[in-house]
Each structure stands twice: as C-alpha cells, then as structure tokens.
Amino acid sequence: EYNIFLKELDSRIEMLEKSATPNFLVVPSYACNLHCIYCYEQTYMIKGTTNIDPIKMVDIQFDRIDKIMEIYENRYGRTNDDIRITIMGGEPLLRCNLKTIKYIFMKTKERNYTIDIVSNGVDLNHYIDLFNEYKDILDHIQITVDGIKEIHDKRRIFQDGRGSFDLIMKNIKLAIKKDILIVLRVNIDETNINE
Numbered sequence: 001e002y003n004i005f006l007k008e009l010d011s012r013i014e015m016l017e018k019s020a021t022p023n024f025l026v027v028p029s030y031a032c033n034l035h036c037i038y039c040y041e042q043t044y045m046i047k048g049t050t051n052i053d054p055i056k057m058v059d060i061q062f063d064r065i066d067k068i069m070e071i072y073e074n075r076y077g078r079t080n081d082d083i084r085i086t087i088m089g090g091e092p093l094l095r096c097n098l099k100t101i102k103y104i105f106m107k108t109k110e111r112n113y114t115i116d117i118v119s120n121g122v123d124l125n126h127y128i129d130l131f132n133e134y135k136d137i138l139d140h141i142q143i144t145v146d147g148i149k150e151i152h153d154k155r156r157i158f159q160d161g162r163g164s165f166d167l168i169m170k171n172i173k174l175a176i177k178k179d180i181l182i183v184l185r186v187n188i189d190e191t192n193i194n195e
Helices: 002-019 054-076 095-110 124-133 149-155 165-177
Strands: 024-026 084-087 114-119 138-144 182-185
Touching (some): 054 095, 084 095, 095 114, 095 124, 124 165, 138 165, 165 182
Parallel strands (some): 024 084, 084 114
8 A cells, every 4th residue: 555655645746747837947057256165066167268159058048948938838738837947057147147148038038937046146236227227027036145244254265265144145246236125045054044
C-alpha cells in the first residue's frame, strides 16, 4: 500500500508540474561586478569573449519562450495566470547591460508578462528610469544583503576586497523612494546567523 501511495503521489506531482503555469529565467550574462566568497555561479563564467550579440541572444530566448507557451496553450488552453520572466545572472543589472535589459523589458511587455529581477544592487541606480518606464510589468527586485555592514562587507565584496554594503543600501533607498518594490534576501550561515 505504501508503494502504491508513493507511485500515485509521484504521478500527481508530475501531472501538476506539467500543467503548472510556465515561468522563465532570462540570463543576459553570467558576468558579475562582485566577488562574493560563497558564489557558486563563478563556475559558470565562460573565459574569453563571445561574438554573439546580446540582443540576438534575447531574441533566441524569447523565441524559445514563445514555442514553450504555444505547446503549453495547445495542451492546457490559454492561462489567466501571471506569466513571469525572472532576469538573473551573474549580475544582470551591470551598467553595460542596460540596452539588453531594456530590450528584455520591451519583449516582456509585448507579451503581457511580468518581470522580477535578482540583483546584487550595485548598479541599480543606473536602471531607475527604465524601471519607472516599465512600472506596470516590474513586480519586484530581489537584492541580497548578508546582515549588518561589518558582516556583509566581508562576504559580498568587489574584486579589490572593498565591501559593497553602503552602495547597495544607497541604491535600495533610491529604489524605494521611486516606489520600486525591493525584496531582501539574506544568505545565512554560521558567520552571520547571529546578526
């Protein structure tokens, strides 16, 4: 009976996962302006340069998203649920990615989807005008702050070892002042759990 129960449960979970409203990750780059001590994404960094235009890469990603949505809608019908594009990386909000991020917002708006962003907040101030322009589709920006300044500045550092706390806090305050929803994330381990 236990094995039958597990098979039925597994079958139900699989059915729910297959029919769940799709949500998509768009990664403009794995490059980052921080060198956090616990970062696993550095293993994804591709050495050297690429000749692929980032705008073309976004077009390829949205082409795939459109095909997935077509298959989904043929199988389950049109959904009234919120389709979400999560922009992440590396650090997607690098200053040099502004044109690409704007293009992602444009492609997302064309489809009436919603955007959320996972960012370290370092270059957030360069994106405030863009976020105001697309307030209707931007749900929130998730920014990581690993505790108080003294702890954070030992963990989330620039390449030269400088801490990032003050700059990130300044940018968070600027975003909140402009009515942009910020969701804080904290990576917790034994070095910062007490703070």
